[in-house]
Amino acid sequence: MEALTEDEVRASFVNCTKGEAQRINLPGPLDAVYWEHLDFLGWRDPRADQRAYIVLPWTNGPVGITLRAPQPKRKSLVRSSMCSICLTVHSASGVASFVAPKAGPAGREGNSVGNYFCTDLQCSRYVRGTLKSDAATFMEESLDPAERIHRLRAKLEGFTRSVLGDVLV
Template identity: 75%
Template sequence: MEALTEAVLRDSFVNCTKGEAQRINLPGPLDEIFWEQLDFLGWRDPKAELRAYMAVPWKDGVVGIVLRRPQSKRGGSLLRSSMCSLCLTVHASSGVTHFAAAKAGAAGRAGNSVGNYICSDLQCSRYVRGHLRSEAATTMEESLDPAEKVLRLRSKLEGFVRSVLGDEL
């Protein structure tokens, strides 16, 4: 992924207002991020625990997406496992969160949204490259090498972005 500036990142959000995009808490110093190891930039909002964000390379730029997670009333179980739908990493149930994203444009303003089960820490790029390991009691061994996992992750990211953009493609 190419390095992003604050201005480019804030301008990339497709499912919120410009004012909301200006108030997003960005993920620390952008010049300290290892961009070349990312397929997308994902982060949780440290000041709003139900919010998260992702910025995905798209065509000639980047698409920023505001994500929301439901308020949880119970903790995750180390005995139950869940799988991220983007990187297919198996986690203890608290390691995967259902994130919802308002659709871009008129559909989103009408209340339409899409959802996906994604790694709670939004670090899919690091899981597929083997830089992070899941804490799940059981793991799934794959025959794919990291490069093939990266391609699969990028394909699934493309599908998710397309579902958010909908008619706005």
């Protein structure tokens, strides 16, 4: 992923107002982000844990999506869940159902889509093996890292298309 400025990140959001985008708490200094190791920039709002954001490269520039997360659950090392984007197995608290309002008129009418993401939104690091899951169960994959990255990008593209709906960006 190419490096983005604060203005580019804020301008990328498609499912919130411009005013809401200006009030988003960014994940810290963007010049400290290792952009070359990311397929998307994902973070939880440090001031409001139920808010989360992802920004990803798209055809005509970056697309940002606001997400809502459920209330945090108690950590369980007995139960496991799998992220739908990177297919990493986590303890039950390591995966959450995030919901995104749809872009455009559909979103203003209250329509939304959801998907299971790693709660820390660090899918890019999990598929590259630079971050390990805390799950008691581990699934060995036969795909090499490049194939896992390609699969992650395809799944993320599908989710993004469902958020965009009829709104073309």
